[in-house]
Amino acid sequence: MKNKLIMAIALVMALVAGWTTTTTTAQAATDDSLAKVQKKGTLVMGTSPDYPPYEFQATVHGKSQVVGMDVAVGKKIAKDMGVKLVVKSMSFDSLLVALQTGKVDMVISGMNPTPARRKNVDFTHTYYQGGYSIVINKNDKGIYKDKNSFVGKTIGAQTGSTMYNESKKQTTGTTVKGMTSVSDLILGLQSHKLQGVAMEKPSAQAYVANNKELAMIPSKFDLSASDTSASVAFAKGSTALVTAANKSVDQIRKQNLVNKDYLPAAGKYLKTNTVNTSMLHYWKAFLKGIEYTLIITVCSVFFGFILGVLLSLARMAKGGVFATALRWLATAYVEFIRGTPMMVQVMFVYFGLGLIVNLPALTSGIIAISLNSGAYIAEYIRGGINSVDKGQTEAARSLGMTSGYTLRYVVLPQAIKNIWPSLGNEFITLIKDSSIVSIIGVSELIFQSNIVRSDTYRGVAPIAVIMVLYFIMTFTASRILNHFERKMQHD
Amino acid sequence: MTKPIIEVKDLAKNFGDNQVLKNISEQVNPGQVIVVIGPSGGGKSTFLRCLNLLETPTSGEVDFDGQDLTTLDTKKVNTLREQMGMVFQNFNLFPNMTVLENIKLAPMKVKGVSDADATKRAHELLQQVNLDDHADAFPTSLSGGQAQRVAIARALAMDPKVMLFDEPTSALDPEMVGEVLNVMQDLAQQGMTMVVVTHEMGFAKSVADRVWFMADGYIQENNTPEEFFSNPQTERAQDFLSKILM
Ligand SMILES: Nc1ncnc2c1ncn2[C@@H]1O[C@H](COP(=O)(O)OP(=O)(O)OP(=O)(O)O)[C@@H](O)[C@H]1O
Numbered sequence: 001m002k003n004k005l006i007m008a009i010a011l012v013m014a015l016v017a018g019w020t021t022t023t024t025t026a027q028a029a030t031d032d033s034l035a036k037v038q039k040k041g042t043l044v045m046g047t048s049p050d051y052p053p054y055e056f057q058a059t060v061h062g063k064s065q066v067v068g069m070d071v072a073v074g075k076k077i078a079k080d081m082g083v084k085l086v087v088k089s090m091s092f093d094s095l096l097v098a099l100q101t102g103k104v105d106m107v108i109s110g111m112n113p114t115p116a117r118r119k120n121v122d123f124t125h126t127y128y129q130g131g132y133s134i135v136i137n138k139n140d141k142g143i144y145k146d147k148n149s150f151v152g153k154t155i156g157a158q159t160g161s162t163m164y165n166e167s168k169k170q171t172t173g174t175t176v177k178g179m180t181s182v183s184d185l186i187l188g189l190q191s192h193k194l195q196g197v198a199m200e201k202p203s204a205q206a207y208v209a210n211n212k213e214l215a216m217i218p219s220k221f222d223l224s225a226s227d228t229s230a231s232v233a234f235a236k237g238s239t240a241l242v243t244a245a246n247k248s249v250d251q252i253r254k255q256n257l258v259n260k261d262y263l264p265a266a267g268k269y270l271k272t273n274t275v276n277t278s279m280l281h282y283w284k285a286f287l288k289g290i291e292y293t294l295i296i297t298v299c300s301v302f303f304g305f306i307l308g309v310l311l312s313l314a315r316m317a318k319g320g321v322f323a324t325a326l327r328w329l330a331t332a333y334v335e336f337i338r339g340t341p342m343m344v345q346v347m348f349v350y351f352g353l354g355l356i357v358n359l360p361a362l363t364s365g366i367i368a369i370s371l372n373s374g375a376y377i378a379e380y381i382r383g384g385i386n387s388v389d390k391g392q393t394e395a396a397r398s399l400g401m402t403s404g405y406t407l408r409y410v411v412l413p414q415a416i417k418n419i420w421p422s423l424g425n426e427f428i429t430l431i432k433d434s435s436i437v438s439i440i441g442v443s444e445l446i447f448q449s450n451i452v453r454s455d456t457y458r459g460v461a462p463i464a465v466i467m468v469l470y471f472i473m474t475f476t477a478s479r480i481l482n483h484f485e486r487k488m489q490h491d
Numbered sequence: 492m493t494k495p496i497i498e499v500k501d502l503a504k505n506f507g508d509n510q511v512l513k514n515i516s517e518q519v520n521p522g523q524v525i526v527v528i529g530p531s532g533g534g535k536s537t538f539l540r541c542l543n544l545l546e547t548p549t550s551g552e553v554d555f556d557g558q559d560l561t562t563l564d565t566k567k568v569n570t571l572r573e574q575m576g577m578v579f580q581n582f583n584l585f586p587n588m589t590v591l592e593n594i595k596l597a598p599m600k601v602k603g604v605s606d607a608d609a610t611k612r613a614h615e616l617l618q619q620v621n622l623d624d625h626a627d628a629f630p631t632s633l634s635g636g637q638a639q640r641v642a643i644a645r646a647l648a649m650d651p652k653v654m655l656f657d658e659p660t661s662a663l664d665p666e667m668v669g670e671v672l673n674v675m676q677d678l679a680q681q682g683m684t685m686v687v688v689t690h691e692m693g694f695a696k697s698v699a700d701r702v703w704f705m706a707d708g709y710i711q712e713n714n715t716p717e718e719f720f721s722n723p724q725t726e727r728a729q730d731f732l733s734k735i736l737m
């Protein structure tokens with residue numbers, strides 16, 4: 001599902017950016033991508049940190065950060081270019097779009113250089129040659145031997161990954177279920193929704209080593225070398241960057257750095273990580289999530305309200321051609337926003353607007369949700385204003401008051417009483433729905449809980465924690481809003 | 492001859508295909524009390540609302556104090572509306588404000604009168620309508636008769652030259668009609684120019700200078716109350732009177 005949405009967006013983006021692409025291809029000979037990176041002094045790496053030991057979140061000196069062998073690869077590439085590495089987290093699905101829209105300079109996320117992907121981005125040489133395994137519950141060890149043992153059963157794989165496509169192609173009578181994050185897949189396995197999870201061998205090893213209830217079996221997928229290799233992706237046409245990165249990658253291969261240094265180092269994080277998996281230990285992560293969720297909600301309701309007032313006034317504009325055009329535009333906007341999913345809007349603002357201005361994920365999220373919320377709030381306000389008796393306006397106008405004063409002193413104060421409950425509902429809905437921005441990597445509560453989950457290998461506990469946290473937030477908010485509502489009804 | 496304060500020339504109003512007012516030409520002189528009567532749906536409210544441009548006339552002129560309102564821009568219309576108070580059948584008091592605030596709002600916001608002056612004037616007007624003890628009440632706690640008297644005070648607070656009344660007693664319980672009519676009668680005696688749409692024939696007989704009988708979008712008859720009630724000229728008026736006086 002999600003994958004299709006992203007493809008649709010990528011398509012729109014590709015159309016929008018059509019001219020950009022053609023100009024870059026034309027300029028391939030004089031490619032300045034490396035010079036640009038060296039000028040700004042940072043190399044931004046996009047990755048989906050839920051795939052140990054490739055990349056995952058770990059608490060280092062009390063701070064949560066992305067570690068793993070891919071990060072080590074990224075560090076080496078950056079160092080060899082003489083710049084600093086910046087790691088940006090997002091869902092695996094969003095990575096290539098982020099690369100194409102310039103949100104990141106490169107993607108290292110255990111990614112296979114498939115022909116389909118090669119059409120859209122450029123890859124370096126292979127820095128790691130992996131293989132696939134299937135993780136199963138230890139109790140089932142006798143039952144499943146390889147990919148062919150799952151007839152009539154369900155296996156899972158990360159959405160958009162090579163494993164997912166190959167699992168579909170190379171099994172018969174087996175249901176293949178895609179999920180965005182590997183921690184969700186493992187949870188699915190442990191709750192017996194899935195009988196096996198296909199993933200790369202090093203990841204499988206990491207999971208099995210850290211969870212005594214899991215075991216792994218060989219996948220026996222028929223794959224070419226390129227299907228099991230991992231490469232670094234760069235934007236199409238950035239030849240200079242690819243050439244520079246290839247030097248580092250070749251060194252990594254020649255000196256066997258991944259197996260010698262990077263994997264053992266990643267393993268160490270995995271070990272320290274499993275020492276203390278109590279939810280209390282992660283209170284800081286959850287607190288950060290709450291903080292961001294509230295920031296997003298409060299800002300979005302605030303800007304959404306301002307937008308909503310303007311939109312509702314525009315929708316009620318009366319008079320000449322200008323007013324008609326305004327009314328038509330506002331109506332079209334409201335209909336359009338209400339007729340498209342908020343998730344698509346969030347991605348469109350982040351990636352689409354990103355073609356013009358480079359906005360941070362949090363800002364993009366707030367903009368997108370404000371734009372969305374504004375459309376709904378406009379309707380609440382319009383409804384509230386329309387519910388005020390027409391006689392009120394006539395009385396005010398007959399006293400010589402202008403339409404502006406009438407609105408401000410007579411209609412709006414009465415409308416607010418009708419609008420307030422809907423506005424309160426919108427606020428509470430946004431506390432919950434703001435979780436959508438987790439897909440562009442804003443560290444709100446859901447995003448944070450995913451980190452804690454992949455950090456601790458505990459599937460359910462973080463979900464239970466955020467469920468309670470969400471409830472506390474919404475319940476408190478609704479109490480506070482009710483208090484004001486009652487106060488308002490008094491006078 | 493005195494100059495008319497309101498002069499209507501060839502006034503017409505359509506709602507879509509529905510011709511509600513068809514060519515009305517009448518005038519109101521300063522200090523006159525005009526009572527407009529006629530069958531329901533005859534266009535009385537529409538006519539009244541065309542006088543202060545709550546309804547925009549389809550064609551014709553509404554001259555107020557020698558100025559044609561239909562040619563003025565919105566800003567001028569607003570200032571001219573101040574000079575024509577209007578009282579509605581359903582009072583239309585602002586429910587979120589006290590009686591005092593209802594009266595003070597327009598003078599303060601529109602005319603820029605100071606809070607102290609507006610408060611003083613509001614109390615005077617409330618005394619005039621016998622409601623000064625209800626200054627701090629909210630409209631919902633008032634009876635219909637009290638609410639309508641507050642509405643009259645509110646309109647008077649702008650010191651209008653003309654007062655328009657659209658069936659001010661039609662929504663009231665019978666025992667409260669008198670208190671409102673008394674206030675209106677006092678007002679007439681003080682020399683206020685008034686255009687009153689009403690079904691109160693007693694009020695028309697004793698207070699009106701002229702009675703306009705309106706039906707089917709025309710002023711069918713313009714007469715003194717004595718003549719109108721004892722000797723109506725048109726068949727339409729005879730018919731109407733025979734029905735309501737039975
Ligand atoms: N805003 C409007 N839009 C469309 N038609 C209207 C509008 N206002 C009034 N009308 C129509 O105009 C005609 C005259 O209405 P108006 O209210 O002026 O009559 P009236 O003499 O005041 O009647 P009543 O005694 O019932 O108050 C009616 O047929 C009514 O349906």
Ligand SMILES: [Mg+2]
Binds near residue numbers: 535537657658
């Ligand atoms: Mg009427």
